[in-house]
Amino acid sequence: MSVDGSVWLDALGAMRDAPAAVRAMFASDGAVEPLPEPLPREWLAIHEEHGQTFDDFARTAVRPHAGARTIYIQPVDTADALSDTCLATIAAFAGAFFQMDVRVRPLLVLDSSSLVTRLAPDAGTPQVYAGDILARLYADKPADAFCVLGITARDLFPHPIVSFAFGEASTTCRVGVVSVARYGPPFCEDASGRHPGEMRKRCCRVIAHEIGHMAGIAHCIYFRCLMNGSSSLAESDRRPLHLCPVDLRKLQWLTGFDFTERYRRLREFWHAAGEAPEADWIAGRLQVAGGMRVNPDP
Numbered sequence: 496m497s498v499d500g501s502v503w504l505d506a507l508g509a510m511r512d513a514p515a516a517v518r519a520m521f522a523s524d525g526a527v528e529p530l531p532e533p534l535p536r537e538w539l540a541i542h543e544e545h546g547q548t549f550d551d552f553a554r555t556a557v558r559p560h561a562g563a564r565t566i567y568i569q570p571v572d573t574a575d576a577l578s579d580t581c582l583a584t585i586a587a588f589a590g591a592f593f594q595m596d597v598r599v600r601p602l603l604v605l606d607s608s609s610l611v612t613r614l615a616p617d618a619g620t621p622q623v624y625a626g627d628i629l630a631r632l633y634a635d636k637p638a639d640a641f642c643v644l645g646i647t648a649r650d651l652f653p654h655p656i657v658s659f660a661f662g663e664a665s666t667t668c669r670v671g672v673v674s675v676a677r678y679g680p681p682f683c684e685d686a687s688g689r690h691p692g693e694m695r696k697r698c699c700r701v702i703a704h705e706i707g708h709m710a711g712i713a714h715c716i717y718f719r720c721l722m723n724g725s726s727s728l729a730e731s732d733r734r735p736l737h738l739c740p741v742d743l744r745k746l747q748w749l750t751g752f753d754f755t756e757r758y759r760r761l762r763e764f765w766h767a768a769g770e771a772p773e774a775d776w777i778a779g780r781l782q783v784a785g786g787m788r789v790n791p792d793p
């Protein structure tokens with residue numbers, strides 16, 4: 496399924512009541528790519544998605560109140576898969592992306608006997624029911640949490656008839672969990688050996704996607720977007736690391752962030768990570784947001 500220009504303009508919603516900075520930001524095309532027709536077995540070929548307009552979102556989304564503006568990252572049974580440095584990098588990205596405080600909680604080790612487990616139907620490797628982890632995260636959710644996102648090395652399944660999930664989240668309870676199990680062997684070659692930044696980009700992509708769901712943003716059908724659904728690692732890797740204009744407007748409405756400050760921090764993050772294409776894309780957006788002079792180095 497693809498959408499024409501008038502559909503996404505409708506999805507962006509009327510701008511007449513929006514703040515001046517928002518109107519200015521969305522006056523240009525957003526430098527985004529259209530979403531092509533899905534290939535067989537890609538997400539939109541096998542899932543019926545109707546899209547969520549800005550107006551749909553604003554009718555139902557709940558803005559974080561002053562006492563609950565912290566995103567908690569909760570490592571769950573990460574074993575040796577994620578170092579403290581890696582978790583700090585993920586937290587720095589989430590802070591820049593969502594413009595909210597982010598804290599990493601101490602490692603949570605779960606007793607397998609308390610979890611529903613099975614062997615993955617596609618790979619025969621151990622899996623955990625994601626709902627069990629969500630229930631545990633919700634039971635321990637801090638009072639000042641906007642949301643709690645678990646990150647685990649265990650492979651997840653969200654439903655008995657689904658082979659696996661990269662992540663699962665509850666918008667109502669604002670808890671979620673993502674898995675890094677399929678970012679390396681035996682599901683794919685060792686990402687760190689192929690490209691040192693590949694694991695980092697995958698982690699950043701999946702955590703922003705699931706936190707986006709917890710913020711109330713549904714799957715995107717309008718552009719190539721971080722909020723596109725994905726049914727394979729290859730399809731997941733094709734998603735950009737940023738939001739399309741429709742979903743960016745939702746996030747800005749939710750948290751009220753300053754575009755210039757957000758893009759400045761994201762540009763610094765990707766520059767420090769050595770990801771020049773993403774840093775350059777962000778720099779272009781920063782110019783639109785602030786009309787400011789952009790130096791080659793942050």
Ligand SMILES: [Zn+2]
Nearest residue numbers: 704708714724
């Ligand atoms: Zn999703």
Ligand SMILES: [Zn+2]
Nearest residue numbers: 715720739742
């Ligand atoms: Zn989008």
